[in-house]
Structure formats: structure tokens, C-alpha cells
Amino acid sequence: MEINLPEKGQVYHDHQSWNAATKYIDNQVDAKIFVLVDKNTATHCLPYFLKKYEGEKKIHTITMAVGEIHKNITTCLNVWNTLSNSGADRNSIIINLGGGVVTDLGGFVASTFKRGLRFINIPTTLLAMVDASVGGKNGVDLGHLKNQIGVITQPEMVILDTNFLQTLPKAHITSGLAEMLKHGLIYSEDYWERLKKITIDKKREFDELLIESVEIKNNIVTEDPFEKNLRKTLNYGHTLGHAIESYFLKNNNKQPLLHGEAVAIGLILATYISAESIGFPKEKLEDVATTILAYFPKVDFTTNDIDEVIKLLVFDKKNSNGEVRFVLLENIGHPRTNCTVSNKLIFNAFNYYKNF
Secondary structure (H helix, E strand, C coil): CEEECCCCCEEEECCHHHHHHHHHHHHCCCCCEEEEEEHHHHHHCHHHHHHHCCCCCCEEEEEECCCHHHCCHHHHHHHHHHHHHCCCCCCCEEEEEECHHHHHHHHHHHHHHHHCCEEEEEECCHHHHHHHCCCCEEEEEECCEEEEEEEECCCCEEEECHHHHHHCCHHHHHHHHHHHHHHHHHHCHHHHHHHHHCCCCCHHHHHHHHHHHHHHHHHHHHHCCCCCCHHHHHHCCHHHHHHHHHHHHHCCCCCCCCHHHHHHHHHHHHHHHHHHHCCCCHHHHHHHHHHHHCCCCCCCCCHHHHHHHHHHHHHCCCCECCECCEEEEEECCEEEEEECCCHHHHHHHHHHHHHC
16 A cells, blocks of 8 residues: 655555665665664664565665664764765765654754755654654654754655554553544544544554554655644644643653653643634533543643643744734644643643543
């Protein structure tokens, strides 16, 4: 199965995936091939990749540390230096084999080294498959602030192999589900309803919903590749979600949240704000909260926590003229962009979440 990407190659799924990857790589006669992994994917995913790649090219491996805390310029410097010392040139290709941290950072490294190398994404987590795999957003964090430094560059191709999901702990599967739920909320009530009924252990049905999630994101990105309007809807739940994730990342007294865990909270908060400010149906708000909390246990927030999260909103990338801009929902499948929201309403949203 293929899903066309704007400007570049395709997303390949099922039996075509590895044949397409091998053919593409081996056609690059003068290219050195580098595979970027973290220490986890080096152990659990790289052997599978090397088995599936049946070509003749020598594969050079670059390993980075694990986790969002290492998605920064320091790690980029290490990878850039390794590329330089290994003789990488503008014909070289980087294959990003890992979760969202690896694909985000690897795409950024490739896009900036010698003013741009080609790269392939092979996402190994559900979050990376349905979020990082399509759209061309590549970047790193600035301190604890999410994705402040980056570029938009499309990969040459994306290889989706859901067998990688078998290497993941349950929490990382659930984390990716948050992005799939978001796609239903912003794009299709039919998809939302079907997703609510699925169980992750039903592989065939779940894989079909996964691919549909990728198609939803691809449809949006194809229409608005540089986030002028429609693509902003993909940030639903992320304005507060990113702020929550950043706050828990910088606070030594907090256990860092996975991206999907923070986004799940953000989805509930944004849906409450939508109900209070632009008429999202109240009965559907309860359904959204119930559905999400069935997968994501509640996180405790003190009044001080909420204050600190709100302070971080000034760094959101969607802001304009110093104002924080939210994506909200008029109804499921009917988003509205560039919405302003008062701090009082944000506090009320947190109270709704805490007391639900």
C-alpha cells in the first residue's frame, strides 16, 4: 500500500515496504548509507532492519542516547561530527530508525548537514508512525521547550512496519493512540467512533485504523504543507499538551510524561474549552473525556503546576502578536483555528479534568 507524500516519495506499508526501501537504497550508486538509532532501537530494531534490507550497500550505524531529554543541539553536534568524520557527503542518505525523537532529530540533522541530505524515516513506535512519519516537520527542543528549532523537509520515503510495535511497552503503544484519537476529533466523527471501539490487541483491525490515521494527516499536510491554516488543526490538544510536557520535563520533582500522555490531557482540556467558548456539544465532551481517560490515567495538578504550565504557553509556535492561539472544536470533525482563550477558562478546564 502507498500513500503519496507532497513533493517526495511515499509511505509504504505491508509487503511492499522493504522491497521499496531496498530498491531505493541500492539505486543510490554513489551514496553512503547511515542509519541513526538510539540505544533501544539499536538492540530491538536494527537487527530486524538489517535482516529485511536485502541489498548490497554497506550500512554505517550512528547511535544516540534514548529519550526526549537528548533531543537537542548537543546530540545534533555529535551526529554531525560523526557524519563528517565518516566521510558523509551530499549524496549520502540517513535512515532514521526509531521513535519520534530519532525521526525528528534525524530529519533535522539530515536537512542541515551540508545544506541538506536525503533521509528515510522508518518509525518504530506508534506515535512516530501516525505523527512523525508524515508532514516533514523535523527539529529539536530548546532546553525544556518543545520543538523550538526546526525545519520542514519531506523524507524520501516512509516505511511502516507494524511488527516493530511488538518491541514496545504498553505505555508507548498507548502514547501513540493519543494522536490517532486527535485525528478523529479534528477530521472525522466516523473514524472517532470506530477508533473508540477497537482494542489494540486486534492487530488486523488496529493496523487498518493506523493506516487511516496516517491518511488523515497526509490529506491535511498535502493541502497545507507549510501550516498556513488547515495544518494548524493538527495541533489540537498540543498547545496545552506541549506546555504540560515541557513543565514535567523541566521539573525535577515530576516524572516526565510521554508525548501522548501530555497530549491526551491537552485533548480533554481543549475539548472543555471548546464546549465553554464555541459551542462544542456538552454530551460529546463527556464522551471525549471518558474515552481518553479509559486509556490514560489521570495526572495530578496543583494550582502552582497550572500556573507554571500557563506561563509556558508564551513559547507556543502558533502564537501571533504575543497572543496564545488555540485550535478548538465546534463539533467533532469541525475545528476552528486561531482562537484566543482566557487564563481563567484554562484554569476551569484543569478543574474539569481534575474532578471528572
